[in-house]
Amino acid sequence: MKLKRVRVENIRSYKDLDISFEDGVTVVSGVNGSGKSSLLEACFTGLFGSRTLSKEFVLSDLIRKGATKASILVDFDNKGHEYNIEQGYKVNPKTGSASNNRSIFKIDGGIMVDQASQTYEAVKALLKMDEEAYKNCVYIRQGEIDVLINAKTKDRQRMIDDLLQIGKLEEYRERAGSARKGVGRHQRETDARIKDNVADIENLESSNPYQVLNTVKTEMNETGAKITDLEAKKERARGIVESIEEKISKYTETQEQKKAIDLEIKGFKSKITTTYSEIERSRNLVGSGRQEVQHLKSATADLSKQINVPEDADIENYSASIEKEEVSARDAVSSIVKKKELAQSSERSQNEFLLNLNEQVKTTSIAIQNKEDKIKTIQEDIERLSAESRKLDDENTKRSKEASELGFSADKLENIEDIAELLSMKQKQLHGKERERSATLAELEKRVKKAKELLDKGLCPTCGQDLKGSKICEETAVDEEQKAGMLAKLQSIRSEQADVETKVERVRKAKEIAKSIAENDHLTQIKKKDIAANEKLIEENHRTIREERKKESGLKEQITEVTISIRKIREEIISLGKDEAAARDSHKVVKEKLDVARKIRTNQLEIGKVQTSMQRLQDGINNGLEKVGLFEDQIKDRKQRLGQLEKVLGDVNIDKLQTEKMQYDSAYKGIVSELERSNLRIKELHKEVGRVEGEIKRLNELQQKHKLLTNKKEFLAAVYNDAEELETMYIRLRAEMRAKNIDALDRLLNEIFSFMYTNNAYSHIKLDQEYNLTIYEKDGTALEPKLLSGGERAIFNLVLRCAIYRLLSHSPGTTGSSELPPLILDEPTVFLDRGHVHQLIKLIDMMRDIGVGQILIVSHDESLIDSADHVFVVEKDPITNSSSISAK
Ligand SMILES: Nc1ncnc2c1ncn2[C@@H]1O[C@H](COP(=O)(O)OP(=O)(O)OP(=O)(O)O)[C@@H](O)[C@H]1O
Numbered sequence: 006m007k008l009k010r011v012r013v014e015n016i017r018s019y020k021d022l023d024i025s026f027e028d029g030v031t032v033v034s035g036v037n038g039s040g041k042s043s044l045l046e047a048c049f050t051g052l053f054g055s056r057t058l059s060k061e062f063v064l065s066d067l068i069r070k071g072a073t074k075a076s077i078l079v080d081f082d083n084k085g086h087e088y089n090i091e092q093g094y095k096v097n098p099k100t101g102s103a104s105n106n107r108s109i110f111k112i113d114g115g116i117m118v119d120q121a122s123q124t125y126e127a128v129k130a131l132l133k134m135d136e137e138a139y140k141n142c143v144y145i146r147q148g149e150i151d152v153l154i155n156a157k158t159k160d161r162q163r164m165i166d167d168l169l170q171i172g173k174l175e176e177y178r179e180r181a182g183s184a185r186k187g188v189g190r191h192q193r194e195t196d197a198r199i200k201d202n203v204a205d206i207e208n209l210e211s212s213n214p215y216q217v218l219n220t221v222k223t224e225m226n227e228t229g230a231k232i233t234d235l236e237a238k239k240e241r242a243r244g245i246v247e248s249i250e251e252k253i254s255k256y257t258e259t260q261e262q263k264k265a266i267d268l269e270i271k272g273f274k275s276k277i278t279t280t281y282s283e284i285e286r287s288r289n290l291v292g293s294g295r296q297e298v299q300h301l302k303s304a305t306a307d308l309s310k311q312i313n314v315p316e317d318a319d320i321e322n323y324s325a326s327i328e329k330e331e332v333s334a335r336d337a338v339s340s341i342v343k344k345k346e347l348a349q350s351s352e353r354s355q356n357e358f359l360l361n362l363n364e365q366v367k368t369t370s371i372a373i374q375n376k377e378d379k380i381k382t383i384q385e386d387i388e389r390l391s392a393e394s395r396k397l398d399d400e401n402t403k404r405s406k407e408a409s410e411l412g413f414s415a416d417k418l419e420n421i422e423d424i425a426e427l428l429s430m431k432q433k434q435l436h437g438k439e440r441e442r443s444a445t446l447a448e449l450e451k452r453v454k455k456a457k458e459l460l461d462k463g464l465c466p467t468c469g470q471d472l473k474g475s476k477i478c479e480e481t482a483v484d485e486e487q488k489a490g491m492l493a494k495l496q497s498i499r500s501e502q503a504d505v506e507t508k509v510e511r512v513r514k515a516k517e518i519a520k521s522i523a524e525n526d527h528l529t530q531i532k533k534k535d536i537a538a539n540e541k542l543i544e545e546n547h548r549t550i551r552e553e554r555k556k557e558s559g560l561k562e563q564i565t566e567v568t569i570s571i572r573k574i575r576e577e578i579i580s581l582g583k584d585e586a587a588a589r590d591s592h593k594v595v596k597e598k599l600d601v602a603r604k605i606r607t608n609q610l611e612i613g614k615v616q617t618s619m620q621r622l623q624d625g626i627n628n629g630l631e632k633v634g635l636f637e638d639q640i641k642d643r644k645q646r647l648g649q650l651e652k653v654l655g656d657v658n659i660d661k662l663q664t665e666k667m668q669y670d671s672a673y674k675g676i677v678s679e680l681e682r683s684n685l686r687i688k689e690l691h692k693e694v695g696r697v698e699g700e701i702k703r704l705n706e707l708q709q710k711h712k713l714l715t716n717k718k719e720f721l722a723a724v725y726n727d728a729e730e731l732e733t734m735y736i737r738l739r740a741e742m743r744a745k746n747i748d749a750l751d752r753l754l755n756e757i758f759s760f761m762y763t764n765n766a767y768s769h770i771k772l773d774q775e776y777n778l779t780i781y782e783k784d785g786t787a788l789e790p791k792l793l794s795g796g797e798r799a800i801f802n803l804v805l806r807c808a809i810y811r812l813l814s815h816s817p818g819t820t821g822s823s824e825l826p827p828l829i830l831d832e833p834t835v836f837l838d839r840g841h842v843h844q845l846i847k848l849i850d851m852m853r854d855i856g857v858g859q860i861l862i863v864s865h866d867e868s869l870i871d872s873a874d875h876v877f878v879v880e881k882d883p884i885t886n887s888s889s890i891s892a893k
C-alpha cells in the first residue's frame with residue numbers, strides 16, 4: 006500500500022491542506038504545536054473512520070473549532086489499483102456534537118461502498134489489519150512508544166497473533182469446542198430421556214394389561230346376556246299389571262255411574278213434591294178470588310142504585326160527564342170567592358185611608374193649638390220688655406238731674422272725658438312743681454343748718470379765721486330769706502293742689518253717672534229690638550194657623566166621602582156571601598155523585614184484575630200437573646238404566662283383583678332394580694376396557710420412542726467424536742504456526758537489536774512461546790521489560806515494531822512489504838541519545854533497503870531531516886491560527 010495524497014478541510018489546526026507523498030523517507034518537521042501530529046491523526050481517521058477516536062477524544066475535538074463541516078480525503082495505491090476514501094463531517098451548531106455524514110470508498114474511481122461501517126470493513130479487509138493492528142505495527146504514535154513492551158503477556162499474545170492472522174485459528178477452535186459441548190449436552194439429555202422411558206414401560210407392563218382386558222371382556226358378555234333376559238321378564242310383568250288395572254278401573258267407573266243415576270232419581274222425586282205443594286196453594290188462591298168477586302159485584306149494585314144508574318151502563322162515559330159538571334160548579338164557587346176577596350181587600354184599604362185622614366185632622370188641630378199658645382207667651386214677653394224699658398228711662402232722668410246738681414249739664418257731660426284729661430295734666434304739673442320746690446327748700450335748710458353750726462363755733466375749720474363779719478355770714482342771711490320765700494311758694498302750690506283734688510273728685514262722680522246713663526240707653530235699645538222681633542213672630546204664627554185651618558176643612562170633606570164608599574163596599578160583600586153559599590151547595594151535590602161513580606169504576610177494575618189472576622193460577626195448576634207426569638217418566642227411564650249397569654257388574658270380586666295387582670307390582674319393581682344394577686355394571690366395564698386399551702396403546706408408543714432414542718444416542722456419540730477431533734486439530738495447527746512465527750520473530754528481533762543497540766549491557770532478547778519478553782544481561786541475568794529505563798524501552802519498542810513489520814512483510818499471507826501501509830514514526834527520537842539517533846537513521850536505511858516503500862517520520866531532529874528523501878515544514882500562522890505545510 007502506498008499513500009499518495011491527503012486533503013483535509015477544517016481538521017484540528019488545518020483550515021485546508023493538500024499534501025502529496027512520494028516513495029522513500031519523508032520527514033515532516035515544525036515547531037511545537039504547528040500541526041505535525043494532526044496530519045498523522047487525519048490520515049489515521051481518514052482510513053479507519055471514527056473508531057480511531059475515544060471517549061476522551063471525540064469527533065467534535067477533531068474538527069476545527071468554529072467550523073460547521075469538515076472532510077478528510079485519502080488517496081492510496083494497492084496491488085495496482087487506485088483507492089480513494091472520502092470522509093465528510095457535520096457539526097450540529099445547537100448541541101456542538103459532530104457526525105460522520107459521508108463515508109465513501111472508491112476503487113479505480115468507482116464507488117465500492119458509501120456507508121461508514123461498510124467503508125471500515127472494506128479498509129480492514131484490504132489492509133488485513135484493523136485500527137489496533139495499524140497502531141501496533143505501522144503507526145507508532147507519539148507517547149505510545151512502549152505499549153507493546155509494557156503490555157501483559159496475554160494482551161501481547163493477542164496483538165501479535167492478530168497481526169500474524171493466527172487469531173483466526175483460535176476462533177475456529179472455539180467454534181468446534183462449543184459445537185462439541187452442545188452435542189455433549191444433547192447426549193446427557195437423551196440418556197435421561199431413555200432412562201425415564203424405560204421406567205415408564207416397566208411400570209405399565211407390571212400391571213399385566215392384556216390379561217386384565219380379557220377378564221373384563223368375558224364379564225361384559227355375561228352381563229349383556231343377563232340384561233336381555235331381564236328386559237323380556239319386565240315386559241311380561243308390565244302386561245299383566247296393566248290388564249288387572251283395566252278391570253279395576255272399569256269396575257270403579259260403573260259404580261260411579263250408578264251413584265250418579267241414584268242422585269238423579271232423588272232429584273226428580275223432590276221436584277214432584279215441590280210441584281204438588283205449588284198446585285195446592287194456587288187452588289186455595291182461586292177459591293178466595295171467587296169470594297172477592299162476589300163481594301165486589303154486590304157492592305157495585307148498591308152504589309148504582311144510589312145514583313140511579315143502570316147496572317150495565319158505561320160507567321166510564323158517565324163518570325166523565327159528571328166530572329165536567331163538577332169542574333164548572335167548582336169554578337163558579339171560586340170566581341165568587343175571588344170577587345168577595347177583592348171587595349174585602351178594598352174595604353180594608355179604605356178603612357186604613359179613613360184612619361189616616363182622622364189622624365191628620367188630629368195632628369192639624371194640635372198644631373193650631375200649639376201656635377196659639379206660643380203667641381200668648383210671646384205677647385207676655387213683649388209686655389215684660391216694655392216695662393223694663395220704661396224703668397230704664399225713669400232711672401236716666403234721675404241721673405241727669407244728679408249730674409246737673411254737680412254742675413255738669415247734658416252738654417258738659419258729653420265732654421266729660423276731655424275735662425278729666427285736662428285736670429289730670431294740671432295735677433301732674435303741680436306735683437312736679439311741688440317736688441322741685443321742696444327739694445330746693447331741703448337744700449337751703451341743710452346749708453343754713455351747717456352755717457349756723459360753724460357760726461356757733463366762730464372759727465373756720467380750714468384756715469382757723471374768725472368768721473364774724475365774713476362772707477359766710479352774708480350768704481347765710483340771703484339763704485334764710487330765700488328759704489322763707491320758697492316756703493311761701495310751696496304753701497300756695499299745695500293749696501292749689503287741694504283745689505284741683507276737689508275738682509277731680511267731682512269729675513270722677515260725673516263720669517260714673519255718664520257711664521251708667523250710656524249703659525241704660527244701650528239696654529233700652531236692645532229691649533226695643535227684642536220687642537220688634539217678637540211682634541214679627543206673632544205675625545208669622547198667625548199666618549201658619551190660617552193655613553192649618555184650611556187644610557183641616559179639606560181633610561174633613563175627604564172623610565165624609567170615604568165613609569160613604571166604605572158603606573157601599575160592605576153591602577156588596579154581604580150579597581157576594583149569599584151567592585157563595587148557593588154555589589157551594591150545588592157543587593156539593595155534584596161532587597157526591599162523582600165520588601160514587603168513581604167508586605163503581607174502581608170496583609169494576611178490581612173485579613177484572615182478580616179474574617185475570619185467577620185465570621193465571623188455573624194455568625199454573627195445569628202446567629204443574631203436566632210437569633209431574635214428565636218427572637215420573639224420567640224416573641222410570643233411570644231405573645231401567647240402573648238394571649242394565651247391575652248386569653254389567655255381574656259377579657266381579659274387587660278385593661281379589663286388588664291383591665293380585667299388588668303382587669304383580671312388587672314383582673315388576675324387583676325386575677327393574679336388578680336391571681338397573683346390571684346396566685350400571687356394564688357401564689363400569691366399558692370404562693375399564695377403555696382405560697386398559699389406553700394403557701396398551703401408550704405402552705406401544707413408549708416402545709416406539711425407545712427405539713428412536715437409542716438410534717439418536719448412537720448418532721450423537723459419532724458427532725461428539727468428530728467435533729473433538731476438529732478442536733484438537735485447530736489447537737495443534739495454531740501451536741505449530743505460533744512456534745514457527747515466534748521463532749522467526751525472535752530471530753529478527755535479536756538481529757535488529759544487535760544492529761540498533763550500541764551499549765553493551767545486554768546480550769540478547771528472548772520472546773518465548775508464551776510471548777513472554779525477557780532481556781538478558783551480559784552475565785546471563787534475565788530482566789523484565791518494565792525494569793528498563795525510558796530510553797531503553799523506546800529502543801526495545803522500535804526494535805520490536807520493526808521486527809514485526811519485517812516478519813509481516815515476509816509472512817505467507819502477504820506478497821511483500823508493498824502491501825503494508827507506510828511505516829510511520831511520530832517523534833521517535835524523543836528519548837534517544839545522539840548515538841542511538843545515529844543508529845535509528847541506520848535502522849531506517851535498513852528498512853528502506855529491505856523494501857519498505859514509504860517511511861513517514863514526524864520529527865524536528867536535524868540529523869533525521871538530513872537523511873530524509875523528502876522534507877516538509879509545518880507552520881501555524883499565529884493570526885489565523887491555521888497550519889500550512891510546504892515542501893523543502
Ligand atoms: N479542534 C481543533 N481546532 C483548532 N485547533 C486545534 C484543534 N485541535 C488542536 N488544535 C491546535 O492544533 C495545533 C497543532 O497540534 P499538533 O498536535 O498537531 O502539534 P505538533 O505540531 O504535533 O506539536 P508538538 O511538536 O508539540 O507535538 C495545536 O496548537 C492546537 O492548538
Ligand SMILES: [Zn+2]
Pocket residue numbers: 465466467468469470
Ligand atoms: Zn377758712
